Amino acid sequence: MRAVENALGIIIPDNARIIRNLITGIQYVQDHVIHFYHLHALDWVDIVSALKADPAKTSTLAQSISDWPKSSTTYFKAIQGKLKSFVDSGQLGIFANAYWGHPAYKLPPEANLMAAAHYLEALDWQRDVIKIQALLGAKNPHAQTYLVGGMSIPIDQNSENALNAGSIAFISGLAKTAKEFVEKVYIPDLLAVASFYKDWAGYGAGVGNFLAYGVFENDNESNTSNLYFQRGIIKGKDLSKVFPVDHTKITEYVTHSWYEYSDGNDKSRHPWDGETNYKYSGPQPPYEYLDTEKKYSWLKAPRYENMPMEVGPLARMLVAFGSGHKRVQEVVKLVLNHLKVGPEVLFSTLGRVAARGVETLVTAEMLPVWLGQLTENIRKGDLKVHDGSKWEPSKWPKEAKGYGMHEAPRGALGHWVKIKDQKIENYQCVVPSTWNGSPRDASGQKGPYEAALIGTPVADQEKPVEILRTVHSFDPCMACAVHVLDATGRRVTKIRVV
Amino acid sequence: MKGIFEGFPEDSVSPFERLQKRGVSRRDFMKFCTAMAAVLALPETFAGKIAEAIEKAKKPSLVWLEFQDCAGNTEALLRATKPTIGEIVLDILSVDYHETIMAPAGKQAEKSLDDVVNNQKGKYIAVVEGSIPLKDNGVYCCIGGRSAIEIAKRVCGNAMATIAVGTCATYGGLPAAKPNPTGAVSVKEAVPGITLLNLPGCPVNAENITATVVHFLTFGSLPAADSLGRPLFAYGERIHDHCERRAHYDAGQFVRQWGDEGHRKGWCLYEMGCKGPETFKNCPAVKYNEGTSWPVQAGHGCIGCSQPNFWDDMSPFYRRLPKVPGFGIETTADKIGAGVAAVAAAGVAAHRIARAIQGKGKEEDK
Numbered sequence: 027m028r029a030v031e032n033a034l035g036i037i038i039p040d041n042a043r044i045i046r047n048l049i050t051g052i053q054y055v056q057d058h059v060i061h062f063y064h065l066h067a068l069d070w071v072d073i074v075s076a077l078k079a080d081p082a083k084t085s086t087l088a089q090s091i092s093d094w095p096k097s098s099t100t101y102f103k104a105i106q107g108k109l110k111s112f113v114d115s116g117q118l119g120i121f122a123n124a125y126w127g128h129p130a131y132k133l134p135p136e137a138n139l140m141a142a143a144h145y146l147e148a149l150d151w152q153r154d155v156i157k158i159q160a161l162l163g164a165k166n167p168h169a170q171t172y173l174v175g176g177m178s179i180p181i182d183q184n185s186e187n188a189l190n191a192g193s194i195a196f197i198s199g200l201a202k203t204a205k206e207f208v209e210k211v212y213i214p215d216l217l218a219v220a221s222f223y224k225d226w227a228g229y230g231a232g233v234g235n236f237l238a239y240g241v242f243e244n245d246n247e248s249n250t251s252n253l254y255f256q257r258g259i260i261k262g263k264d265l266s267k268v269f270p271v272d273h274t275k276i277t278e279y280v281t282h283s284w285y286e287y288s289d290g291n292d293k294s295r296h297p298w299d300g301e302t303n304y305k306y307s308g309p310q311p312p313y314e315y316l317d318t319e320k321k322y323s324w325l326k327a328p329r330y331e332n333m334p335m336e337v338g339p340l341a342r343m344l345v346a347f348g349s350g351h352k353r354v355q356e357v358v359k360l361v362l363n364h365l366k367v368g369p370e371v372l373f374s375t376l377g378r379v380a381a382r383g384v385e386t387l388v389t390a391e392m393l394p395v396w397l398g399q400l401t402e403n404i405r406k407g408d409l410k411v412h413d414g415s416k417w418e419p420s421k422w423p424k425e426a427k428g429y430g431m432h433e434a435p436r437g438a439l440g441h442w443v444k445i446k447d448q449k450i451e452n453y454q455c456v457v458p459s460t461w462n463g464s465p466r467d468a469s470g471q472k473g474p475y476e477a478a479l480i481g482t483p484v485a486d487q488e489k490p491v492e493i494l495r496t497v498h499s500f501d502p503c504m505a506c507a508v509h510v511l512d513a514t515g516r517r518v519t520k521i522r523v524v
Numbered sequence: 525m526k527g528i529f530e531g532f533p534e535d536s537v538s539p540f541e542r543l544q545k546r547g548v549s550r551r552d553f554m555k556f557c558t559a560m561a562a563v564l565a566l567p568e569t570f571a572g573k574i575a576e577a578i579e580k581a582k583k584p585s586l587v588w589l590e591f592q593d594c595a596g597n598t599e600a601l602l603r604a605t606k607p608t609i610g611e612i613v614l615d616i617l618s619v620d621y622h623e624t625i626m627a628p629a630g631k632q633a634e635k636s637l638d639d640v641v642n643n644q645k646g647k648y649i650a651v652v653e654g655s656i657p658l659k660d661n662g663v664y665c666c667i668g669g670r671s672a673i674e675i676a677k678r679v680c681g682n683a684m685a686t687i688a689v690g691t692c693a694t695y696g697g698l699p700a701a702k703p704n705p706t707g708a709v710s711v712k713e714a715v716p717g718i719t720l721l722n723l724p725g726c727p728v729n730a731e732n733i734t735a736t737v738v739h740f741l742t743f744g745s746l747p748a749a750d751s752l753g754r755p756l757f758a759y760g761e762r763i764h765d766h767c768e769r770r771a772h773y774d775a776g777q778f779v780r781q782w783g784d785e786g787h788r789k790g791w792c793l794y795e796m797g798c799k800g801p802e803t804f805k806n807c808p809a810v811k812y813n814e815g816t817s818w819p820v821q822a823g824h825g826c827i828g829c830s831q832p833n834f835w836d837d838m839s840p841f842y843r844r845l846p847k848v849p850g851f852g853i854e855t856t857a858d859k860i861g862a863g864v865a866a867v868a869a870a871g872v873a874a875h876r877i878a879r880a881i882q883g884k885g886k887e888e889d890k
Contacts, residue, residue: 060602068627117583117618123636124627153603153814160813164822167599168727171822173782178824180788187790188823304705306663311671412782494629 029441029453030174031248033428039410042176043246044400045162047254048197049169050241050433051389051396052158055204057435058339058386059212061501063141063148066379069495070219071133071141074126077110079135087136092214096147105143125491132222141219144211155204158197158393162189176412183404194401201393208390216383217364220376227367230375230496232478233334236260236341237461239271239440241433242392249431254392255342255385256349257431259330263373268348273429276440278456279327282318282465284308292468294329297442298427300454323465327473328456336474337437337461338500340381344372353391357384375478378499419448434458436501459503475500563735563810564747564757574742584741585640585648587621589679591665591672592699592708593654596727597690598624604730605814617737620648623667634668641682649740650683651733652676655692655699656714659707676715685719685746686711689733691829694722694753701835712753721746722753724805726829731810732758752832754804763800763826766808769793779823787823797842798825805830 031038038046081103088097112118125131133141156166162179163169171178182188240257243250251257251270258268277294280287284306287295295301307321316322329335346354361380362369371377416422427444437458444451464473475497484490557571564570590598602625619625621637628636640648654672657664662671680686688711691697699708712720723732736755739747747755764770772778772792779787779796794801803826811818819826828838 064602064625073627115583117585117620119583119617119619120622120626122620122628122639123632125632149602153605156603157813157816160816162822164817164819164824165727165812166603167596170819170827171824173824176782178782178822180783180823182788185788185790187821188788306660308663309669310661311663311666311669311674313666313669409788410783414781414783417782488631490630 027172027174028248028430028432029428029443030430030445031428032430033426033443033445034174034416034422036175036248036413036416037246038176038248039408039413040246041181041400041403041408041411043243044396044403045177045179045411046172047242047396048393048400049159049162051393052155052201052204054389054435055208055386055393056152056156056159058382059148059208060152061382061435062212062216062379063145065501066498067141067145067219068121068124069491069498070131070223071145072126072128072131072138073109073121073124073142074113075131075133075135076139076142077106077113077135079106079139081106081139084136084139087218088140091218092210094210094214096143102139102143105146106139108146109139109142125489128489128491129485130491133219134222137218137222141215144215147211148207151203151207155200155207158200158204161193161196173412175414175417176410179411181404181409181411189400189404194397197397198394201390201397204393205390208386213383213387216380217361220365220380223376224365224367224371226376226495227371227374229482229492230378230478230499231263231373232336232474233472234261234263234373235330235333235335236344237271237330237335237337237438238342238345239431239433239438240345241342242389249429255346255354255433256351258345258349259335260341260344260348261333265344265348265369268345271431273431273440275331276456277329277332278460279329279467280321281327281468282321283323283326284321285326294327294332294468297429297440297454297456298444298452300442300452302454318466323463325460325463325465326456327464327467328461329467329471332467332469334464334467334471334473334477335461336500337458338378338382339385339435339437340372340378341437342433343381343384353388354384357387375496375499382501422448436503437461457503459500462500463502475502557738560735560738563731564739570742574738583616583618585620585644586617586651587637587640587648587679587683588619588623588651588653589621589675590623591652591654591656591667591676591693592706593690593692595624595653597653597693598622600690600727600730601733603813604734616741617649630668637679641679645682646684648683649737650680650686652680652686652688652693652711653690655696655708655710657699657706657708658714659705664706664708673714676711680711680715680718680720683718685721685740686715687721687723687733687736688712688753689723689728691724691726691834694724695832695834697726698835701833719746720753721749721755723758724752724754724830724832726834729758729805729807729810729812732806750804754830758806758810759804759830761804761806763803763805763807763820766806767792767800767820768808769820782823793820793823793825795844796825797840797844799828799831799834799838799841799845800826801845802838803828803831 082099084102085097085099088094159166159169163171180188183190237259238255238257240251240253240255242254244252244254257271259271260268274296277296278300279294281291284304286303286305287293287301308316343354343358347358361384362371372381422445425446430441432439438461439458440456442454462474466472478496479493482492482496484492554571554575557574558568560574561568561570588598620640621633623633626633626636656672656676658673662673665672667675688694692699693711696708696710699706712722721736723736735757736747747757749755750759769790769792772790773794777786777791779791779793781787798820800820807818807826808820811821825841827841828834831838
């Protein structure tokens with residue numbers, strides 16, 4: 027959508043910009059919390075150990091880190107009772123066959139119980155706060171109000187079929203609920219859990235290069251660089267210099283991917299000239315092994331100036347930090363001081379988890395700000411949500427090309443389009459998990475997941491929870507699969523990544 | 525159809541007792557059962573029967589498979605509502621395998637699936653999200669080195685019943701849109717002959733999943749379906765006939781431009797390409813996200829996401845349908861048949877560009 031707006035030179039109305047920021051903003055906040063509690067926490071939290079916790083001590087622990095009201099002994103006792111009855115049922119469902127009791131779990135039973143309680147609370151919370159997106163986007167997931175040129179949700183304070191004062195009150199209330207949970211539950215839990223796993227600041231560094239397209243537009247041009255979280259590149263872990271992003275320096279290799287390029291597989295191509303000619307050459311299923319010397323992935327290998335790049339919350343927060351984003355700098359320093367560690371720990375599995383928390387908090391703080399901007403526009407009588415000047419394809423130039431840069435919660439998302447005779451001539455997407463999960467390129471450079479796993483200690487090769495910690499810390503695109511091989515090429519494990 | 529309780533030994537602790545231990549009151553539980561009766565279009569008196577059924581059974585096992593999907597239906601499941609539905613689903617069902625939310629990975633995850641398939645043959649419910657590619661020996665979707673088609677045959681073939689959720693699993697969806705490079709097909713085509721219910725939608729409405737499961741628990745059978753395998757309680761009526769903006773259609777009041785006066789006043793979106801007149805689903809009644817909204821309420825036409833081949837046949841999404849004949853509200857998908865879809869398909873070639881733009885312009889990466 028943004029790629030087409032860019033190709034056609036469309037400037038969206040201010041209200042559309044704000045509504046998009048609100049939809050993206052609540053998606054970040056909700057998605058990051060789900061990632062922490064429901065997709066990643068169980069790599070760090072031993073649910074079964076929570077049964078041994080002393081509810082009174084758990085209450086003391088919880089009250090020492092937050093004034094969240096649900097922290098009484100009675101409350102934790104009730105949660106423990108629920109867990110016990112669940113375990114006693116003998117039907118453990120999604121919790122069966124996990125790594126409970128594994129030596130890599132370091133939290134005391136009380137911290138495990140506290141986290142388990144918040145796992146359940148977050149399940150209810152996420153369902154409520156995402157209604158901001160449902161209201162502005164028609165439904166969640168898969169918002170349906172995006173249009174080339176703006177948004178389809180009308181604004182009219184005198185209509186009950188448009189965004190009005192009631193809608194603003196609804197969003198405002200949920201934004202408050204969202205921020206409160208992040209401040210009083212997520213961030214304190216994150217800090218408490220991290221304090222037991224400081225050794226994970228030494229693992230999972232990855233490639234050390236970071237790409238952020240930046241997000242949350244401050245003005246209405248497509249691909250503006252006037253963004254709340256800045257656009258930029260960090261190379262070789264050097265935060266003192268943030269380089270500008272030039273999209274023409276992005277190319278993709280297929281050397282180790284199951285595709286072929288018309289001019290040879292050792293060259294890379296810019297997305298405008300991208301090709302997606304698939305040709306599978308791997309083993310026939312069922313198979314146990316993939317040979318990484320050959321082609322081994324459906325992902326292409328994106329590179330910036332021929333370098334692999336990590337994308338995601340860590341990349342965004344490092345670029346913002348290096349670009350002088352005051353609030354991000356404050357919160358990052360607060361986290362580092364709390365854990366009594368230096369900024370070098372940011373380049374790690376733990377750093378990735380912490381950056382996601384920092385971003386969630388700073389984004390949650392912006393929701394009321396954007397809502398205020400929307401309210402002010404309406405107050406002034408600006409109800410415009412869509413620029414229809416290029417709606418009809420007959421008004422388009424004979425040829426056009428554009429690109430759209432966005433930041434999905436899990437990282438930099440770019441779309442490139444070429445339009446000819448009112449039709450798409452070429453369309454290429456380079457998505458976050460392609461950057462992070464990239465296979466090797468023509469010169470053998472590893473992508474972020476592969477690089478991050480080097481040196482990760484694994485206590486029990488049959489139960490590699492340590493590997494999950496690092497892979498999950500990237501928030502890989504759901505239902506992708508990662509294969510990990512040991513030095514001899516023997517398959518160590520297959521990981522379903524979520 | 526075998527009753528769901530067959531093979532589920534009655535537990536000493538019923539699901540309702542478990543719910544009580546979790547702090548769910550009898551009142552909340554009955555409210556849930558009443559709400560479910562409403563979704564299923566049953567008289568309120570059935571709430572008691574639903575409650576009885578839920579209380580009686582040991583938690584049935586459910587395995588959730590993901591193939592060529594975006595996990596949108598999984599996300600939808602996480603938004604399931606009605607009195608504390610997330611908790612209730614956790615307590616009513618034993619979700620033994622779900623790649624996105626399960627704690628174990630790798631071999632341990634595979635063990636969870638094997639345990640169900642081997643030990644509970646014919647007694648578990650399989651849910652499938654995503655299409656299944658058949659071309660080239662199924663190499664386009666492998667999990668743990670096994671093809672989607674092999675996994676689907678094994679897991680769905682041994683299940684008591686299979687529920688296909690979302691449009692990809694029910695009709696092939698986006699992966700099967702032209703030119704369908706991977707030979708993606710629906711569960712019905714991939715594993716013919718199984719007991720199957722289709723719950724299309726992009727994503728599926730979580731209310732309809734919950735209602736289907738409750739129907740199953742209550743009556744021991746799948747709900748009645750149309751010829752496309754969709755339950756009539758959710759897909760029996762046309763969006764157009766129950767649309768909150770229907771009166772404006774009848775009065776000839778149409779939105780002409782995004783943001784115009786009619787748009788702000790909630791007039792009919794037919795001229796903006798709404799596919800409500802060809803789409804069968806209960807969106808106007810149940811909406812999404814606990815009744816927060818749905819596309820038409822948010823000022824955007826229906827794109828027909830619960831209809832077969834909607835990416836090809838319902839596009840261009842913003843071109844208005846040929847004049848809609850005056851169907852009565854007694855019309856079902858089966859009565860209309862393929863006629864309308866064929867008319868819609870004729871318009872596709874000329875305006876494919878608009879479809880492509882909107883289809884690829886989503887800002888999500890899931």
